[in-house]
Amino acid sequence: MNNILIIEDEVKVSEVIKAYLEKEGYKVYCTIKGYDGLNLFNKIDFQLIILDLMLPDIDGEEVCKFIRKTSDVHIFMLTAKVELSDKIQGLNMGADEYLTKPLSPRELTARVNALFRRVDSNKITILSYDNGKLKIDKEKRNVLVKGEDIILTPNEFDLLYTLASNEGKVLSREQLIQNVYGIDFEGYDRTVDVHIKNLRKKIEDSSKTPKYIITVVKVGYKFGGERDT
Structure with a gap:
């Protein structure tokens, strides 16, 4: 309390x-x-x-x-x-x-x-989902899927952690860019889509029917994993 x-x-x-x-x-x-x-x-x-x-x-x-x-x-x-x-x-x-x-x-x-x-x-330094199927270690910047160490680029990790730590909240591409790349980013917002596509290939059972990184049409993305207690 x-x-x-x-x-x-x-x-x-x-x-x-x-x-x-x-x-x-x-x-x-x-x-x-x-x-x-x-x-x-x-x-x-x-x-x-x-x-x-x-x-x-x-x-x-x-x-x-x-x-x-x-x-x-x-x-x-x-x-x-x-x-x-x-x-x-x-x-x-x-x-x-x-x-x-x-x-x-x-x-x-x-x-x-x-x-x-x-x-x-x-x-919270370690986020765990679906009985430990997916684990995200904030301090070590490490991701495990079914116990296997998954290699992510720095931007991929930052995107994943940003979505997971805002669990259930829909984040626009602009919000993700500001959190991951900073307000001085001079690229284009579809950069996020490219990283999301690569992330799904690495952490989802099926990138076509993702469980963790969910697209919200015309808005952005949200995280859909079930947090372990």
Whole structure:
């Protein structure tokens, strides 16, 4: 369970946010003062801090500075300050998100969920599918099909891992190009199709009826393997 600390002096605001986050399964703690938040932070292992900048005892910016001296915990700044310079300052202090009030609790919850999905996906170094029939090792950049080591080019591996790590999501050719080749790529989008064709030959039982790399007509591609638990 991920622990979340809300440091917010508007009790009604923090109570609503807490209710939404607890429905998602998070353990949520609330304080209305910055120093109380720092004391609690030193006692409990938090994975996220939602920090208001306008606090009654100490500026939220100072709280952020104190935390960043000892921790890389994720911090969402929540504030009524809307100037671009304030946002830049907050991000430079080490905030992961700078969110301006009023903010929908549903949007905040969605951002929190997205954060932890990214964190959890980064923890996984080996993706395994269909009872180990296909294994993708992120760190070793290695792929096994039915226990056999498959040689992929760097671009083929990056394409496969990008699709697999976005399991079930349809990615356009443009999205794949940006993830694999970078935004400065000067080739043509059908380059992706060529690599996909070669990938299918290497990892699919039948490249004509692929199970893993699925074409979504007029949109792009998605990964169709069943992840092992």
